[in-house]
Amino acid sequence: ETGVTQTPRxxxxxxxxxxxxxxxxxxxxxxMYWYKQSAKKPLELMFVYNFKEQTENNSxxxxxxxxxxxxxxxxxHLHTLQPxxxxxxxxxxxxxIRGRYNEQFFGPGTRLTVL
Amino acid sequence: TQLLEQSPQFLSIQEGExxxxxxxxxxxxxxxxxxxxxxxxxxxxxxxxxxxxxVKKLKRLTFQFGDARKDSSxxxxxxxxxxxxLYLCAGVGQGAQKLVFxxxxxxxxxP
Numbered sequence: 001e002t003g004v005t006q007t008p009r010x011x012x013x014x015x016x017x018x019x020x021x022x023x024x025x026x027x028x029x030x031x032m033y034w035y036k037q038s039a040k041k042p043l044e045l046m047f048v049y050n051f052k053e054q055t056e057n058n059s060x061x062x063x064x065x066x067x068x069x070x071x072x073x074x075x076x077h078l079h080t081l082q083p084x085x086x087x088x089x090x091x092x093x094x095x096x097i098r099g100r101y102n103e104q105f106f107g108p109g110t111r112l113t114v115l
Numbered sequence: 116t117q118l119l120e121q122s123p124q125f126l127s128i129q130e131g132e133x134x135x136x137x138x139x140x141x142x143x144x145x146x147x148x149x150x151x152x153x154x155x156x157x158x159x160x161x162x163x164x165x166x167x168x169x170v171k172k173l174k175r176l177t178f179q180f181g182d183a184r185k186d187s188s189x190x191x192x193x194x195x196x197x198x199x200x201l202y203l204c205a206g207v208g209q210g211a212q213k214l215v216f217x218x219x220x221x222x223x224x225x226p
Contacts, residue, residue, distance in 0.1 A: 002159065042119075043158075043203070043216040056213065090157050097212045101146045101165065104205075104214060106157030 003027040006091050006107035013081065014115050021076040021110050023091030031097045032074040033104065034066060037088040049074065050097045081114045088112070117142040117208045119217035127223040131193055136220045138204035139186045145209050147187045149178055152201040152219075194224045 004025045013019050025032065034046040048056035049068040063085075065077040074091055088111050092104040122137045138147070146165040150158035162171050164180035164187060171178045175198075177190040191198055201221050205214040 002157065004157070006157075040218075042218040043205075045213055048213065092157070100207070101148070101163050102207050102212060102214055103148060103160055103163055105160065106150075108156050 002105045002107065004091060004093055004105050004107035006089075006110050008110060009108060010111045010113075012113045012115065013078070015081060015083070017081075018077070018079040020078065021089055021091075021112075023074040023076075023107055025072055025074075025091075025093040025105070025107075027093055027105060029093035029095050029105070030071050031094045031102075032068060032071070033092040033094075034074065034076050035090040035092060037090055037109070043090070047076075048097060055097060078112075081112075083114050086112055086114045117144075117206070117215045119204055119206055119215055121202075121204055121217035121220050123220060124218065125221050125223075127225065128194060129225050130195055134191050134194055134222070136189045136191075136202055136222070137186065138188070138217050140206065141185065142206075143184050143209055144206035145184070147180055147184075147204060147206045148214070149187070149189055150203040150205065152203060153199075158201075158203055194222075196224045196226050198222060199224050 007022045031050045036044045045058050046060045047066045067075040088109045090109045091107040094104045120139050148163045149161045152158040162178045167182045167184045169180045175192045179188050201219045203219045204217045
């Protein structure tokens, strides 16, 4: 138990569906992240939020839309996805993006399959 | 672009053997972290090294940061099946904020 929870754990969706991934952290951190983990690729950073403000969008297609209503919650809204978007989506938090070590605490991930 | 190369990418050994995993870069990092990820879970932070030449031990795991802060190694003594998992190194570049991850080493310890 890392203090970061993600729901749902598994999601199967069609290319025309709209769904949302949810992340919640109970660590009192100020920074939250979305990562994509695909087979045989390094972890890919997607979005970064610090104190609810988006500080990084790593050239992510617009079919992925993040939302951070407060420092404890992070959403990833999905629409018109492609089969190549199938992956494990990981949420993480850290004390602050300006921390020297930026040690991150990860949730268990959402395994997404796009049909 | 800062890159971290991990080797080997896959390693399968018998219980009781020793092993070393490497994490290399041509860039200098202000700190480097090691994570372990088990199937169906997210990565879990094992250790952070910050000083060139630093060595940290976590039970049977020994982590070392290179003198020039461009590389790191993870050595496991007397590996056990519970050590099975994906080991990821990640670094914070100088003057940067985000973590850069290596592609991981998938370790399997056979009973």
